[in-house]
Amino acid sequence: MRSLFAAVAAMNTAMAGASTAATLIADRAAGAGWSGVPNAAGVLGTAVGTLTAGQLISRHGSKTVLLGLYGAAIAGALVAFAAAASTSLVLLLFGMFLLGLGSGGAQLSRYLAAELAPAHRKGFALSLIVWAGTVGAIVGPSLIAPGARLSTTFGLPALAGPVLVAVVMTAVALLASTLLRRTPAPPARRTSFATLRTPVVLAPLVSMVCAQLTMVAVMTMTPLHMAGHGLEVLGLVISAHMVGMFALAPVSGRLADRFGGRVTTYLGIGFLLVSAIAAFGAGEPGGLSVAMFLLGYGWNLVFVGGSATLSRELPQDQRIQLQGAVDAVVWGSSAFASFGAGLLFGLGGYSLVAVVGGVIAVLPVIVLARRGVPAEPAQHPLPASGGR
Known part of the structure; x- marks a missing residue:
């Protein structure tokens, strides 16, 4: 439960900062009409991530799948950082999609928490993982300004800073997931x-x-x-x-x-x-x-x-x-x-x-x-x- 909570909190923090920065980067790169597209790419990635995770966990187990999705999120954050440094909209969209894959793993984690609890406690167990979103909602936006200042210190665009924070947070999510116990894949039927x-x-x-x-x-x-x-x-x-x-x-x-x-x-x-x-x-x-x-x-x-x-x-x-x-x-x-x-x-x-x-x-x-x-x-x- 602690590992799931920490990973979800870190992933939500990464998405909160990266989504805000991506909106502003897209506005500067292609105009206001494109400002919502990076977040749409992130949402699409989240949907694909949850669907993919649901299918793969039944074959390979939850730890392996979460490590893979959070690994994709790290790659996405790095791509988005490169996009922020170069103001490339194409790279930004690809990076946000990969970040969304990690977010999909974080979303599905509430069900993994419920599996750890008896029937009469499943609601509370999964709600604790949902509550981890509070961390992302508070911490993510609060790190935008410090990240921007750090980025300018190194001569990079200010908006690259919040995305760099996302790189760190996705790495934290991956690290927390390595502490999960490796369990066999649950029995599954095709659906x-x-x-x-x-x-x-x-x-x-x-x-x-x-x-x-x-x-x-x-x-x-x-x-x-x-x-x-x-x-x-x-x-x-x-x-x-x-x-x-x-x-x-x-x-x-x-x-x-x-x-x-x-x-x-x-x-x-x-x-x-x-x-x-x-x-x-x-x-x-x-x-x-x-x-x-x-x-x-x-x-x-x-x-x-x-x-x-x-x-x-x-x-x-x-x-x-x-x-x-x-x-x-x-x-x-x-x-x-x-x-x-x-x-x-x-x-x-x-x-x-x-x-x-x-x-x-x-x-x-x-x-x-x-x-x-x-x-x-x-x-x-x-x-x-x-x-x-």
Whole structure:
């Protein structure tokens, strides 16, 4: 658990700093229209990383796969550093994609933590790894300025500094992973994407995707909505959101263990709906801070609740593969949310984004209420696409 926590905290720190720097580097290299592309490459890498990790862990074991993904992240950070030094957009995109592969390993680590705990503690175990995101959210941005100063000291561009910090942090993630115990690969059957449509998988999948769409859409447009309030005020609002996303994860884990993943997911949907209503009516930074906190914690409840459901209810021989596939879909939806939010903002402003986000947030209720979706931890056989 300590090794997983340290690796995830380091990887999140690396991504937080590198993503911020990459946005600014792309803006200078190719203009504002390209500023979001490096982060999209990182998100794509995260989706590929989670999908790949889910498939490979079932064959080679978790330690080997995590070492490989974090090794790819180190290579990506070095490529991104070269891109920052030379202002090359092509190198930057490739580097961010490789960094995303490491982030995918970090995301899937919460399920590996759940495997270490008994059934009645799985929610809390995985929530501790989610909570590691708090470290990245706080430490990553705080290292941007010192990294930039260090970079200029050596005659390099200032934005190369935060990426150099990412090189160090990805190396820390790799080092922490070397301390993991090497365990045999879990028993596995071949799975197909058709399995994602079974009730035991579909309910948490839809819930987590809708929560991700709502959270990313509203959060992405908040800085534009707050134009004119100043960066310091914007920073406070975003900080409230980050606290909601990560800091209370252990509380969500306790709720998932006590009341079940589905109840926790319902609670998160309620928080997301209230946050959308608050964002719709908020005009001042104080109101937006409350809305952003509720948005972050609603996402956290759904994320932890859905993850706990998948950790308890999937059969062991298909569990990690399906968890990786679910995470790939969830993180892949982030790119769609960012693009769609911009279109909505252009059509009807922040209010329209909040309304659509609220509607999307409650859509999972339809799936959760369907007969056949389990309410309590249980083992449910899933169809295999082949194998014995």
